[in-house]
Amino acid sequence: MNSAAARATPTQPRLLSFMAFVLGVSVASCTAYVPFDGSGTLIAEFERRLGDGWQEQVVVPFAVTEELRTVIDERVSPAGSETRRRDEVLDFIFGWLDLQYELRPTRTAAETFSSARGNCLSFVNLFVAAGRERRLNPFFVEVEDYQRWNYHNGVVVSRGHIVAGMYVDGNMATYDFLPYRPKSYRSFQPITDLAAAGHYYNNLGAEALMVDDLQTAERWLDIAVRLAPDFDKAINNHGLVLLRTGRVDDAIEVYEQGLELHPENVPLLTNLVRAYQIEGSHDRAAELLDALEAMNRASPFFYVYRGDAALAAGDAATALDYMRRALAADPELPEVHVGLVRVYLATGQMREAKHHVERALRLDATHDEARKYAAMIERGPQ
Numbered sequence: 001m002n003s004a005a006a007r008a009t010p011t012q013p014r015l016l017s018f019m020a021f022v023l024g025v026s027v028a029s030c031t032a033y034v035p036f037d038g039s040g041t042l043i044a045e046f047e048r049r050l051g052d053g054w055q056e057q058v059v060v061p062f063a064v065t066e067e068l069r070t071v072i073d074e075r076v077s078p079a080g081s082e083t084r085r086r087d088e089v090l091d092f093i094f095g096w097l098d099l100q101y102e103l104r105p106t107r108t109a110a111e112t113f114s115s116a117r118g119n120c121l122s123f124v125n126l127f128v129a130a131g132r133e134r135r136l137n138p139f140f141v142e143v144e145d146y147q148r149w150n151y152h153n154g155v156v157v158s159r160g161h162i163v164a165g166m167y168v169d170g171n172m173a174t175y176d177f178l179p180y181r182p183k184s185y186r187s188f189q190p191i192t193d194l195a196a197a198g199h200y201y202n203n204l205g206a207e208a209l210m211v212d213d214l215q216t217a218e219r220w221l222d223i224a225v226r227l228a229p230d231f232d233k234a235i236n237n238h239g240l241v242l243l244r245t246g247r248v249d250d251a252i253e254v255y256e257q258g259l260e261l262h263p264e265n266v267p268l269l270t271n272l273v274r275a276y277q278i279e280g281s282h283d284r285a286a287e288l289l290d291a292l293e294a295m296n297r298a299s300p301f302f303y304v305y306r307g308d309a310a311l312a313a314g315d316a317a318t319a320l321d322y323m324r325r326a327l328a329a330d331p332e333l334p335e336v337h338v339g340l341v342r343v344y345l346a347t348g349q350m351r352e353a354k355h356h357v358e359r360a361l362r363l364d365a366t367h368d369e370a371r372k373y374a375a376m377i378e379r380g381p382q
Contacts, residue, residue, distance in 0.1 A: 045194050049226050058223055061200040062125045062193070064133060065110045072133050082168045085134045090175070093126060101177065103366050106203040121203055123177035124164045124196075131166065140196035141165040141174055143188045162199055165190055198228025205237050209244075210368075217241050232262045236271060243275055251275045266292065266299035274305075300329040304339040311346060319343050334360040334367045341373050353377060 046054045064072075075096055076088045093099050102117040109129035112118040118126070124140060131138035143161045164175040165188075174188065191199075205221035208214070218241045224234035235258035242251035255272040262268060269292055276285035292302055307322030320343050326336045337360035344353035354377050360370035 042193055042197060046197075046227075050223065058197075058201070059108060061108045061121075061197055062129045063109065064129045068110055068113050068129065069133060071113070072130050076130065076134050078134050082136060085136055086131070086166065086168050089127065089130045089134060089136065092130060093123070099123065099126075099177070103364070104207050106200060106207065108200075118177075120177050121162045121200060124162050124175075125200070127164045127175060131164075136166060136168075138164050138166040138175075140191050140193065140199075141188050142191050142195075142199070162191075162196065163188065195228050195231065198224050198231045198234055201227065202231065202234040202237060205234070205241075209237060209240060214241055214244055218245070230261055232258060232265050232268065235261075236265070236267045239268075239271060239275070243271070243278070248275055248279050252279065264295065266295075266302055270299070270302050270305055300326040300333055300336050303329060304335060307339055307343065311343060316343060316347050319346075332363060334364040334370055337363070338367070338369050338373065341370075345373070345376075350377065 042060050046058060046060075050057060072092070075092045076085070078085070080088075097113065097116050099112070100117050101119065102122075103119050107115065107118045107122040107125070109125040112122040112126040128138045128140065141163050143163055165172060166175065201220045201224040205217045205219075205224055208217035208220060217237070221234060221238045221241055224231065225238050228234060235254060239251045239254040239258070242248075242254060252272065252275045255268055255275060258268050259265065259272070269288055273285045273288045273292075276282070276288065289306075303322045303326035307319045307326065310316075310322060311319035320340075323336070323339045323343050326333075326339060330336060337356040340356040341353045341360070344350070344356065353373070357370055357374045357377060360367055361374060364370070
């Protein structure tokens with residue numbers, strides 16, 4: 001692959017070959033980059049936050065193994081301009097390695113390299129590892145106006161969206177690997193390597209939650225909140241583990257403390273409502289639901305939650321209204337379409353149910369619930 005084909009200037013971003021994306025933001029920079037070993041910096045923080053024996057619990061997600069270093073040395077020249085080195089790193093990942101998108105699991109840099117598969121954070125782990133080996137300055141960036149959630153068993157599981165950032169010849173650009181969704185980022189924030197490690201372990205915990213492996217989820221999420229105690233998504237998912245394992249009072253405490261840091265966080269509020277309902281504190285749950293409604297900017301998952309509650313109460317008309325609100329809030333979330341499928345199946349509207357299950361699968365062909373409903377609709381009435 002010709003490295004020029006993957007080149008994009010920050011002022012004129014273009015679609016890179018092999019699904020690499022560059023969005024440019026011009027930022028003046030007068031400080032020369034000093035190469036550093038991010039893995040080495042994290043080791044002291046891991047020991048401080050996790051205690052002795054942390055090596056038995058965690059790895060540095062973007063650490064460079066000897067095998068990976070050898071291949072980078074063979075395939076990517078350390079010489080030339082920053083632009084040339086950047087292009088060669090991208091060619092290495094998307095050309096020579098031919099990285100393919102796979103939603104789960106989230107992988108380290110070494111695992112992404114060995115499998116040639118990964119999701120967005122997997123890609124960034126590898127991009128950061130390879131870029132720093134070639135005297136570049138890549139770092140982790142959290143996109144604040146695009147987040148991933150999953151709605152599972154009546155609660156909201158949280159994951160963030162991470163891209164890579166890098167200054168190239170004095171300008172900053174972001175680099176992404178998200179093939180099924182157009183890019184329209186407006187708000188993003190560089191984060192520390194330690195926070196990125198928190199994201200990595202939160203992703204592992206969220207993936208375990210989605211398959212109901214609560215023991216594994218708790219292990220990863222405990223690590224995530226210890227590495228990044230103010231990380232709202234890890235707080236949310238840690239509370240879910242407590243809730244799902246019957247520790248309702250502990251879950252409520254986690255959510256209430258999390259809301260002191262993030263007072264208008266919709267997943268935290270939504271899951272706290274669920275915790276209050278399980279506890280039997282229905283008045284407190286109702287107050288929170290009213291507060292969420294008053295925000296008038298609720299997450300689509302809040303509307304899905306309300307729709308499911310209405311459907312369970314036998315009020316299909318109200319359920320459909322909430323699901324349509326969810327659709328208006330974000331029509332590109334598969335969980336929203338699956339929510340509509342549930343309502344339409346309950347009311348016998350098979351044509352509409354089939355339409356929305358197809359929409360859900362176009363957005364995420366791996367979505368387990370959408371696939372289950374698609375098979376049900378295909379079989380027809382039993």
